[in-house]
Amino acid sequence: MKQIKFKRWSYLLMLAGFFTFSACEREDLLIENERERLLRNAAEFLRNNYDFSLFNAAIEWVGMDESLRDNEADYTIFAPTNAAFNSIGVEFPSDFEKMDRDSLRFMLEYHILPSAVYLSDIGYEQADQLQENLTGRQLHLGRPAQPSTGVGGQFYVNGIQSRANNNNVNLSNGVLHGLDQVLRYRSGSVRDYLEALPEYRNFVALLKRFDYWDMLDEDRNWTIYALSNTVLENRGLSLDAIAELNVAEYDADLLLSVYLHPDQHLFTSDWLVVEARGGVFRRTRYGIYSIDMSGGRITVRVYPSTNTAVRVVQVSNTATNYQVDYKADNGVIHGLGGMVVLPDEAKL
Amino acid sequence: MKLQLFSLLITLVFLLFFSCRKTEYRTVDKPAYIRLFNSLNIPINVINKDDPAPFLCLFIDPEFDESGYPVGGLIVSDLLDVRNRYASPNPAHAGMSNSPYNAEFPGKELYPTAPIVNGYDLTNWAQILAGKRRFLLMHRPRNTMPFQQLHRSMTSVCVDTTLTLAEGEVYTMHVLYKDFETKETMFYAREESFHKQPFSDDRAYVNFYNLSSEGFWSSPYKGIGDRVTSMEAGIPDTTNVFLSHVSVTVNENDTEVHEFIPGYTKNYVTTLVRDMSGARVAPYHSFPIFIQEGEQIHTNSWQYLQFFSMALRGLEQSFRQGTANNPTRIDIRQHSNFYNDYVYLELTDNPRPESNVNLRTPVERLTLPNLLLNVHSGVNNPQTFGSVSSIEYINGLVYLTTIQRTFPAPIYE
Numbered sequence: 001m002k003q004i005k006f007k008r009w010s011y012l013l014m015l016a017g018f019f020t021f022s023a024c025e026r027e028d029l030l031i032e033n034e035r036e037r038l039l040r041n042a043a044e045f046l047r048n049n050y051d052f053s054l055f056n057a058a059i060e061w062v063g064m065d066e067s068l069r070d071n072e073a074d075y076t077i078f079a080p081t082n083a084a085f086n087s088i089g090v091e092f093p094s095d096f097e098k099m100d101r102d103s104l105r106f107m108l109e110y111h112i113l114p115s116a117v118y119l120s121d122i123g124y125e126q127a128d129q130l131q132e133n134l135t136g137r138q139l140h141l142g143r144p145a146q147p148s149t150g151v152g153g154q155f156y157v158n159g160i161q162s163r164a165n166n167n168n169v170n171l172s173n174g175v176l177h178g179l180d181q182v183l184r185y186r187s188g189s190v191r192d193y194l195e196a197l198p199e200y201r202n203f204v205a206l207l208k209r210f211d212y213w214d215m216l217d218e219d220r221n222w223t224i225y226a227l228s229n230t231v232l233e234n235r236g237l238s239l240d241a242i243a244e245l246n247v248a249e250y251d252a253d254l255l256l257s258v259y260l261h262p263d264q265h266l267f268t269s270d271w272l273v274v275e276a277r278g279g280v281f282r283r284t285r286y287g288i289y290s291i292d293m294s295g296g297r298i299t300v301r302v303y304p305s306t307n308t309a310v311r312v313v314q315v316s317n318t319a320t321n322y323q324v325d326y327k328a329d330n331g332v333i334h335g336l337g338g339m340v341v342l343p344d345e346a347k348l
Numbered sequence: 349m350k351l352q353l354f355s356l357l358i359t360l361v362f363l364l365f366f367s368c369r370k371t372e373y374r375t376v377d378k379p380a381y382i383r384l385f386n387s388l389n390i391p392i393n394v395i396n397k398d399d400p401a402p403f404l405c406l407f408i409d410p411e412f413d414e415s416g417y418p419v420g421g422l423i424v425s426d427l428l429d430v431r432n433r434y435a436s437p438n439p440a441h442a443g444m445s446n447s448p449y450n451a452e453f454p455g456k457e458l459y460p461t462a463p464i465v466n467g468y469d470l471t472n473w474a475q476i477l478a479g480k481r482r483f484l485l486m487h488r489p490r491n492t493m494p495f496q497q498l499h500r501s502m503t504s505v506c507v508d509t510t511l512t513l514a515e516g517e518v519y520t521m522h523v524l525y526k527d528f529e530t531k532e533t534m535f536y537a538r539e540e541s542f543h544k545q546p547f548s549d550d551r552a553y554v555n556f557y558n559l560s561s562e563g564f565w566s567s568p569y570k571g572i573g574d575r576v577t578s579m580e581a582g583i584p585d586t587t588n589v590f591l592s593h594v595s596v597t598v599n600e601n602d603t604e605v606h607e608f609i610p611g612y613t614k615n616y617v618t619t620l621v622r623d624m625s626g627a628r629v630a631p632y633h634s635f636p637i638f639i640q641e642g643e644q645i646h647t648n649s650w651q652y653l654q655f656f657s658m659a660l661r662g663l664e665q666s667f668r669q670g671t672a673n674n675p676t677r678i679d680i681r682q683h684s685n686f687y688n689d690y691v692y693l694e695l696t697d698n699p700r701p702e703s704n705v706n707l708r709t710p711v712e713r714l715t716l717p718n719l720l721l722n723v724h725s726g727v728n729n730p731q732t733f734g735s736v737s738s739i740e741y742i743n744g745l746v747y748l749t750t751i752q753r754t755f756p757a758p759i760y761e
Contacts, residue, residue, distance in 0.1 A: 010356055014359045016359075017362045017363050115499065115501070116499075117502075120491060121489065121493060121498060121499040122489060122491070122502075123401050123490040123491050124489075124490045125392065126392065126401045126489060127392075129489060129502060131501060146490075271394065273397075274393055274394060275392070283568070
């Protein structure tokens with residue numbers, strides 16, 4: 001009897017030993033496959049979203065919806081909202097039918113990347129994170145500094161905002177980010193773009209009259225603050241008046257160089273993305289030009305160096321969304337609401 | 349009975365061989381000790397917004413996939429941010445910071461760190477296999493996404509170099525801008541010698557480096573944006589460094605009195621020359637601990653550093669000395685003649701409230717922690733210890749790296 005008891009005890013011990021051994025063996029915990037999320041593809045998502053119905057109409061009109069349905073592909077779609085299209089005068093889906101289909105296709109391809117760039121891929125406090133789109137051009141992504149709490153969901157594409165609650169939509173074939181404005185791009189140089197914008201016809205004529213046009217070469221970047229026809233006509237510079245100007249009477253540099261800034265390509269969003277206290281300064285022989293595009297305004301100041309009593313000339317206007325961030329291959333064009341140096345002041 | 353014994357034995361053998369092994373110590377054979385700072389400290393502004401973010405991922409002996417993209421290596425250390433202005437003698441930020449970003453390598457990384465070498469606490473240095481090592485640093489966007497999950501077009505090569513590390517040597521490394529204009533980056537490695545020098549433990553030691561980019565000081569763009577304080581103007585490639593010591597006592601009205609210590613005021617320390625080669629350790633300057641409280645080894649004194657350009661040579665002793673009991677701090681913008689030529693720096697734990705400092709000359713830019721460390725050790729609370737420190741001036745900012753000897757643990761009574 002005693003023997004049996006002892007035997008049992010030893011078996012128990014053996015069992016305990018096995019438990020000790022087997023307890024250490026920790027297999028990776030495998031949860032049954034999660035229920036697969038049924039993500040829609042890009043074309044489906046656009047078709048079923050009222051806020052992108054105009055963008056979708058354009059996509060369908062040029063026949064791009066088939067490729068956006070491709071589940072093997074990966075896309076990033078920067079989709080302008082209906083409000084964005086409305087602000088440039090597109091009200092109805094049928095409006096696209098009046099447009100040239102090839103240029104519309106180009107415009108849409110400009111908004112789409114051939115790979116998925118999620119919000120979490122974009123770095124904080126950094127402008128000009130370049131991404132190549134379907135047309136082979138680079139889009140400039142910028143994201144402000146991370147707020148002290150939260151992730152900071154908004155970012156900018158070529159100066160145009162993608163809002164926190166309207167981006168990073170997961171699709172089965174990529175990701176979609178809503179945009180507040182349609183991206184404004186024209187293939188070619190800033191000169192080509194300026195000539196294509198009728199509201200700056202007088203400004204172009206003025207630059208040509210003073211032989212400034214050729215200066216805007218294609219070898220470097222330019223940021224141009226363009227004066228609208230109304231601004232110039234208010235100062236007596238209609239097309240006819242410009243043609244009759246006696247160039248020799250004016251200091252052309254003083255009159256015009258404040259609007260043309262070489263080696264820069266600044267978007268309005270840059271002031272929100274990177275640190276820009278005090279704006280951008282450019283030293284010239286007339287003094288210091290300072291450009292500030294923070295707070296939704298464009299402010300151009302001149303601190304003249306010749307005057308002993310500092311007389312600051314300042315022109316400031318609200319950056320209305322559709323007049324800024326025109327992106328060309330070698331620079332950016334912004335509309336400016338007033339002349340910094342008046343024609344009379346630039347007379348020799 | 350035999351069977352029982354046998355089964356017992358089997359069980360014991362099972363237990364012996366298969367019981368849990370919980371700890372696997374990571375050891376490094378033939379270690380060299382490295383510490384790496386990301387010193388790409390030129391702020392991204394509207395003007396230089398094209399530059400890649402000064403935010404890095406470090407690969408040592410990287411491995412690549414078929415397309416040549418780094419996917420791993422001997423050491424991978426992600427989220428390497430621009431360094432802090434003070435690199436403390438112990439990895440305090442590792443325990444106290446809640447930022448996912450790392451201010452230095454190894455910093456917060458769980459990685460075997462160096463032991464105590466010749467009495468110096470080197471826990472801020474990582475152990476790494478000595479020999480020929482390849483260092484690859486990749487630019488990456490500033491976010492918390494792990495490097496391998498990032499969109500590949502968002503990353504780019506910052507520095508790729510190969511170094512030969514000697515066993516048992518201590519290296520301080522930097523990623524620097526070589527040229528201010530082109531923003532070309534470079535790798536800098538300095539083989540330290542402090543652990544081999546016969547340093548006395550009742551003195552503090554300090555040396556100086558100027559690791560600024562080529563063309564920073566002479567650039568008209570350096571002072572743009574927030575870089576308008578005297579320190580942002582920077583120091584020229586050759587400067588004379590003068591060190592003063594200031595004692596702190598409390599007078600009968602219970603107010604603090606700061607006085608220059610006689611004989612230790614405006615002492616010439618060194619001529620600081622910009623040098624990015626890392627070829628030599630700058631000579632150490634030493635000064636005694638100024639004990640002021642009788643029995644206790646304790647002092648409140650702090651250090652006052654002045655950098656004079658060669659243009660002010662000969663004027664150092666008379667230059668804005670202030671009164672003996674009021675070391676003058678100069679708001680350099682009111683003395684624009686000296687912009688680019690003169691910079692001062694206070695090494696004090698407690699920057700005094702300053703009346704003539706406004707927001708445009710942030711006092712923290714001109715102050716750094718003390719070279720004398722006050723800590724609780726043994727029964728003394730506090731006790732003052734001398735440190736071995738390096739002051740590195742890089743593109744308008746000054747960085748202090750302090751190394752401390754090991755000291756007796758505090759005794760609480």
